[in-house]
Amino acid sequence: MLSTLIKTILGISLLSVLLPAQEPPGKKIPSVTLSPPPLASVTRGKPNTVELQFHVSSGFHVNSNKPSAEYLIPTVLKLDAPTDIVLGRITYPEGEQMSFAFAPDEKLSVYSGEFDLAVMVRPLASVLPGNYEFHGQLKYQACDNAACYPPKQLPVRFVVKVVKAPPAPKKNPAQSPHIHN
Amino acid sequence: MKRDPVVIIVVAMVVSLMLVFGFNMTRKTRNNSVPGPQTKGDTAPDFTLQSLEGKSTRLSDFRGQAVLLNFWATWCAPCKIEMPWFVELQKQYGPQGLQIVGVAMDDASTKDIADFAKEMGVNYPVLLGKESVGDAYGGVQFLPENFYIDRNGKLTARAFGLKSRSEIEDDIRAIIASKVTPK
Numbered sequence: 001m002l003s004t005l006i007k008t009i010l011g012i013s014l015l016s017v018l019l020p021a022q023e024p025p026g027k028k029i030p031s032v033t034l035s036p037p038p039l040a041s042v043t044r045g046k047p048n049t050v051e052l053q054f055h056v057s058s059g060f061h062v063n064s065n066k067p068s069a070e071y072l073i074p075t076v077l078k079l080d081a082p083t084d085i086v087l088g089r090i091t092y093p094e095g096e097q098m099s100f101a102f103a104p105d106e107k108l109s110v111y112s113g114e115f116d117l118a119v120m121v122r123p124l125a126s127v128l129p130g131n132y133e134f135h136g137q138l139k140y141q142a143c144d145n146a147a148c149y150p151p152k153q154l155p156v157r158f159v160v161k162v163v164k165a166p167p168a169p170k171k172n173p174a175q176s177p178h179i180h181n
Numbered sequence: 182m183k184r185d186p187v188v189i190i191v192v193a194m195v196v197s198l199m200l201v202f203g204f205n206m207t208r209k210t211r212n213n214s215v216p217g218p219q220t221k222g223d224t225a226p227d228f229t230l231q232s233l234e235g236k237s238t239r240l241s242d243f244r245g246q247a248v249l250l251n252f253w254a255t256w257c258a259p260c261k262i263e264m265p266w267f268v269e270l271q272k273q274y275g276p277q278g279l280q281i282v283g284v285a286m287d288d289a290s291t292k293d294i295a296d297f298a299k300e301m302g303v304n305y306p307v308l309l310g311k312e313s314v315g316d317a318y319g320g321v322q323f324l325p326e327n328f329y330i331d332r333n334g335k336l337t338a339r340a341f342g343l344k345s346r347s348e349i350e351d352d353i354r355a356i357i358a359s360k361v362t363p364k
Contacts (some may be wrong), residue, residue, distance in 0.1 A: 029322070051202045071297060100261040102343045140255055146342030147323040148257040150286075 018126060030060035030142035030149050035114075037158045043165050045125035047088060052117045053076075054138065060138040060149075061110040064095025066068045072141070073151050077117055079136035084127045085162070086122030087134075101145045123162045133159050183284035212213065218251035221337060225250070225330045226317035230284065230308035233295045238282075238308055241334065246280040248330040249349075250318075254287040255297045257324040264301045266346045270353060271305045277357050278332065281305040283313065286321055327352075331359035 006060035043118045056062055081087035082122040093116060095109030123132075134157065141151040187217045216302035225248075229239045238251070251267065253260035271281045285294045285307055298307050318328060319339075329338040329352045337359070 037183075069258075071255050071261070072258065100258075102262050106258075108258065143258060144342075147259060147325065148254070149323045151256065151288075 011149050027058060028057070029143075030062075030144070031057045032062060032138060032140050032152075033057075034138070034154065034156055034158075039131075040158075040160045041163050042121055042123055042160045044123040044127045044129070044162050045165055047120055048160075049120045049157065050119045051123055051157065052119060052156070054111075054115055054117070054154075056115070056142070058120050060142045060144050061098065061108075062142045064109040064111055066095065066109060068095075068097075068107060068140035072108070073139070075111060075138065075140045077119070077138050077156065078138060079119065079134050079156070081121065081134060082132040084124045085132055085160075086124065088122060090120070091118040093117075094120070097114045100143075121160060123160075127166055128164050129162050131159050131161050133157065139149040182211050184340060189271055196197075196357050211275040219336075223336045224334050226314075227334075228314045228317065230311065230314060231289045233291060233298065233309070234305050237341060238306060240282070240330075240335075243280050243282065244334050245332055245354070245361055247332055247354060247359060249279065249281045249356070250328040250330060251281060251283045252286050252315070252318070252321045252324055252328075253283055254324050254325040255294060256287070256290050259299070260325045260342060263325055263327075263349070264303060266349060268302050268304050268352065273280070273355055274357055279353055283307040286315055286324060295331040331356045332361045333359065335359075 034054050035055060036113050037050070037052055040050045040133050042050070046127070062075050063078065063112050075092070076129055077092075079090070091112070097107040098110050098112075099105070099107050105166060119134075121134075136156045138154040138156050139151060140154065142149045225240060227239060227241045232238050240248070247251055249267070249270075251260075251263070253264070267281050267283075271279065283298070283303065283305060287294055287310070289297075292310060294307065294309070310321075318326070323342070325343060327340045327344075327349070328336055329340075331337050337356055340348070340352065
């Protein structure tokens with residue numbers, strides 16, 4: 001009987017705490033985080049893609065790399081590559097076309113939840129095999145359903161492991177015709 | 182010993198209500214702890230900022246008028262929704278003593294801010310914000326933030342984030358209705 005009483009109290013309390021309407025803006029601060037990237041092996045002398053996964057905190061969105069209006073601040077990753085590793089194109093996902101309470105008739109191109117960026121890197125053929133660190137910043141500007149937060153920069157760091165290209169498959173040498181005397 | 186189920190339910194409800202009340206009180210206390218001027222009766226912190234035209238403008242220059250102080254930025258989509266409302270409200274209530282004052286909390290150039298304001302048809306002064314002014318108003322950690330100041334320079338309300346036009350209009354009517362108190 002006593003356990004029923006305790007369960008009832010806990011149940012009602014939990015529901016009441018979870019049910020209240022959405023928090024007003026400013027009670028939660030938006031954040032974008034980089035999921036720890038696995039050590040990517042990249043082959044020297046060849047272009048390789050490194051995937052970086054970012055996470056936008058719940059209840060917020062950031063503009064995509066190609067926002068729907070000129071005045072909006074795009075999400076941009078800027079990286080510094082180690083010497084002898086060429087940094088190639090950074091590929092951004094397409095934004096989700098979403099409308100919000102503050103502009104129900106307008107679709108904004110945004111990222112929310114998880115989004116992945118693909119970074120092309122090409123170590124020169126002369127680079128010594130080993131681990132190399134990239135540093136950079138993800139610039140983003142977040143909003144929730146009613147307010148926008150100043151642009152922020154997230155420090156980004158990841159390591160790639162440069163490996164030698166696997167040896168080319170050996171071709172059988174052309175056999176000289178046997179000459180029988 | 183057998184317990185009456187009705188008594189158990191009543192006890193459960195009373196204890197639950199007490200828990201919920203306590204939780205909400207704690208949350209309210211936290212919500213009210215936003216730094217900066219409090220809503221009612223505080224004198225709005227005075228400041229001097231440059232307007233888009235390069236003119237030094239003091240908030241206290243508008244004493245005697247009802248002021249809606251709007252913190253905004255060019256990158257803020259909800260702010261862009263409010264601006265056409267403000268243009269109309271300034272036209273409608275300006276003759277009754279309303280003065281909307283925009284404060285751009287922006288890293289954009291003065292020209293970009295001016296171009297944006299022009300494109301939006303802004304018909305009220307826009308000042309170039311400074312962090313110190315934002316700090317005086319509680320840090321202005323997100324936009325838009327609106328402060329309603331009566332004719333005596335006292336804050337009557339503040340609104341964080343985008344509100345409906347009717348809510349904004351209600352707050353405007355309240356500050357317009359204020360009377361100048363002779364010193």
